[in-house]
Amino acid sequence: MAADLGCPSDEGSHRPARPRPGSVAAPEPARWGGARRGGAGRGGADTGRDVGGRARSVGGGRCGSPIARGRGVRAGGHVPAGRSPRAGRGGAGRGAAGGGACGPATASSADLPPPRLRAAGRLATQMSGEMDKPLISRRLVDSDGSLAEAPSEAPKVGVLGSGDFARSLVTRLLGSGFSVVVGSRNPKRTAGLFPSAAQVTFQAEAVDSPDVIFVAMFREHYSSLCGLSDQLAGKILVDVSNPTEQEHLRRRESNAEYLASLFPTCTVVKAFNVISAWTLQSGPRDGNRQVPICSDHPEAKRAVSEMVQAMGFMPMDMGSLVSAREVEAMPLRLLPGWKVPALLALGLFIFFYVYNFVRDVLQPYVRDGKSKFYKLPVSVVNTTLPCVAYVLLSLVYLPGVLAAALQLHRGTKYRRFPDWLDHWLQHRKQIGLLSFFCAALHALYSFCLPLGRVSRYEVVNLAIKQVLANKSHLWIEEEVWRMEIYLSLGVLALGTLSLLAVTSLPSIANSLNWREFSFVQSTLGFVALVLSTLHTLTYGWTRAFEDSHYKFYLPPTFTLTLLVPCVVILAKGLFLLPCFRHRLSKIRRGWEKDGAIKFTLPMDHALAQKTSHV
Numbered sequence: 001m002a003a004d005l006g007c008p009s010d011e012g013s014h015r016p017a018r019p020r021p022g023s024v025a026a027p028e029p030a031r032w033g034g035a036r037r038g039g040a041g042r043g044g045a046d047t048g049r050d051v052g053g054r055a056r057s058v059g060g061g062r063c064g065s066p067i068a069r070g071r072g073v074r075a076g077g078h079v080p081a082g083r084s085p086r087a088g089r090g091g092a093g094r095g096a097a098g099g100g101a102c103g104p105a106t107a108s109s110a111d112l113p114p115p116r117l118r119a120a121g122r123l124a125t126q127m128s129g130e131m132d133k134p135l136i137s138r139r140l141v142d143s144d145g146s147l148a149e150a151p152s153e154a155p156k157v158g159v160l161g162s163g164d165f166a167r168s169l170v171t172r173l174l175g176s177g178f179s180v181v182v183g184s185r186n187p188k189r190t191a192g193l194f195p196s197a198a199q200v201t202f203q204a205e206a207v208d209s210p211d212v213i214f215v216a217m218f219r220e221h222y223s224s225l226c227g228l229s230d231q232l233a234g235k236i237l238v239d240v241s242n243p244t245e246q247e248h249l250r251r252r253e254s255n256a257e258y259l260a261s262l263f264p265t266c267t268v269v270k271a272f273n274v275i276s277a278w279t280l281q282s283g284p285r286d287g288n289r290q291v292p293i294c295s296d297h298p299e300a301k302r303a304v305s306e307m308v309q310a311m312g313f314m315p316m317d318m319g320s321l322v323s324a325r326e327v328e329a330m331p332l333r334l335l336p337g338w339k340v341p342a343l344l345a346l347g348l349f350i351f352f353y354v355y356n357f358v359r360d361v362l363q364p365y366v367r368d369g370k371s372k373f374y375k376l377p378v379s380v381v382n383t384t385l386p387c388v389a390y391v392l393l394s395l396v397y398l399p400g401v402l403a404a405a406l407q408l409h410r411g412t413k414y415r416r417f418p419d420w421l422d423h424w425l426q427h428r429k430q431i432g433l434l435s436f437f438c439a440a441l442h443a444l445y446s447f448c449l450p451l452g453r454v455s456r457y458e459v460v461n462l463a464i465k466q467v468l469a470n471k472s473h474l475w476i477e478e479e480v481w482r483m484e485i486y487l488s489l490g491v492l493a494l495g496t497l498s499l500l501a502v503t504s505l506p507s508i509a510n511s512l513n514w515r516e517f518s519f520v521q522s523t524l525g526f527v528a529l530v531l532s533t534l535h536t537l538t539y540g541w542t543r544a545f546e547d548s549h550y551k552f553y554l555p556p557t558f559t560l561t562l563l564v565p566c567v568v569i570l571a572k573g574l575f576l577l578p579c580f581r582h583r584l585s586k587i588r589r590g591w592e593k594d595g596a597i598k599f600t601l602p603m604d605h606a607l608a609q610k611t612s613h614v
């Protein structure tokens, strides 16, 4: 497959003349200063990590690649003699045949010089130390704020391409202490776009000295690099590209695998495709620090991982190059995990909106000819939102109840739940957050209600009626109490829900231990459900029993919404009964009804004896 895609070998390919249009800064020893933010290149330099030329340790140090440690890769960067870095991909055959992929006809993957990869490993090792150093060295910053010159001993990295991504990458690499050489088809035109510390030259010259070369180009232009295959042999090519959704669906082979098939004598590493040019430029943030990396060659992967760390990101080992397809799919995903919960929320919203419309707008219009269509934008929405929030909240706790019932029924926890229940359990967080969102909107709408003309006219009209009826004091004690309790319970329910929402944020969740997390999510979540139920009941009060509230024979909306939450609350109450609680806790600790495992609870021998042979 790979060989078919390759372009013919081009041993005698001509090289373009090599003028040096880009400024090559005079090398100077590095002295590291404070962090800064400021303009360099197009959008301003970011805070890169200054680690160049100082740290010498890896593996043992805290900047040692977790990938290398986790996978048992030797820190020395040694490749066993005779073992090709690309042996796993069968590159030797392709390279020797010279018919398919780009590359010298005689080159094979077995010819790949390990020292080159070792050098790359050392390069990254140099860069990866002392992560807490200031991000950009003062020496690298010109008086005009642009990046000036890279230190002489800084390891050299190549970048092919001069587009948006290349420019951000170069800025960050320079800020992280690397020396960068950019390869462009037209260096004269593009040199001005890069910080002056970067050397901008023709592609052929740019790939000569660095061992690691970023290919910051689109896939369709990869084959235009075939003429450089001699010089690229044995080097690490970093594929940063992303396909479009259509391309991803159409092609079975990832961009990185395609690049590897074009250059069988190179080692291809997939990395950085999930990081946008903007993030590269502005610096990593908590949410998007992870950089998935995959390659068939552990040493190359380690070298790139350590560069990733040196640039302030977090490498994530995704295995061999076959995973590149999965890595390339990552930026294409649109809110994975939210589709079903969002559709569920939308479905519930539409159902309750139509139901409320029929009861509150259509029925008065049909029966009395009263136009209440003004209720559509605010009033009907505000009666719908709490229904959706409340039902969604109960749907967060219903699958847990169903799972417990299933375990009780089966008498074991070692049988898989049906797929639908599994999926439901996995989506509880998203359903809960959507419930919080609807509840928060309901609170906002309720605050805004008095601002509308409707409530103003209603108050004035009521006042006029009172005056005409010669009544001076309107005070219905029961209504006052109902509303006070109703409001207070609503605020408490929303407050508890916000606590749940906040603790579901990864940064907060990570700071809690398991017991704290489950207390908040399980116990407080249940409290929120009970508070919401009481809020709904005080809203409904006696209306469920009054005929006038059955419009078109449809019961009031709140009675419908009470259905699922009440089932959940009752079931939870049921599972708290000692007989169910003990059995459930035994099952969850490994006991099985008819299975091989006869489990005895240490604290309760008598009960264990009674139930172990049920």
Ligand SMILES: NC(=O)C1=CN([C@@H]2O[C@H](COP(=O)(O)OP(=O)(O)OC[C@H]3O[C@@H](n4cnc5c(N)ncnc54)[C@H](OP(=O)(O)O)[C@@H]3O)[C@@H](O)[C@H]2O)C=CC1
Residues within 6 Å of the ligand: 160, 161, 162, 163, 164, 165, 166, 183, 184, 185, 186, 190, 215, 216, 217, 218, 219, 221, 224, 240, 241, 242, 243, 272, 273, 274, 275, 276, 277, 278
């Ligand atoms: N932009 C982003 O935020 C991200 C981009 N990426 C990936 O990075 C790669 C580059 O993206 P981006 O910088 O936005 O793209 P651009 O179109 O801005 O840049 C592509 C560069 O490729 C070079 N190139 C080399 N050969 C050719 C050719 N034959 N035809 C056209 N251009 C050629 C050009 O540089 P020159 O003229 O100097 O040779 C050009 O500047 C893509 O694969 C993209 O998927 C990945 C993550 C994020």
Ligand SMILES: [Cu+2]
Residues within 6 Å of the ligand: 386, 442, 490, 535
């Ligand atoms: Cu409410």
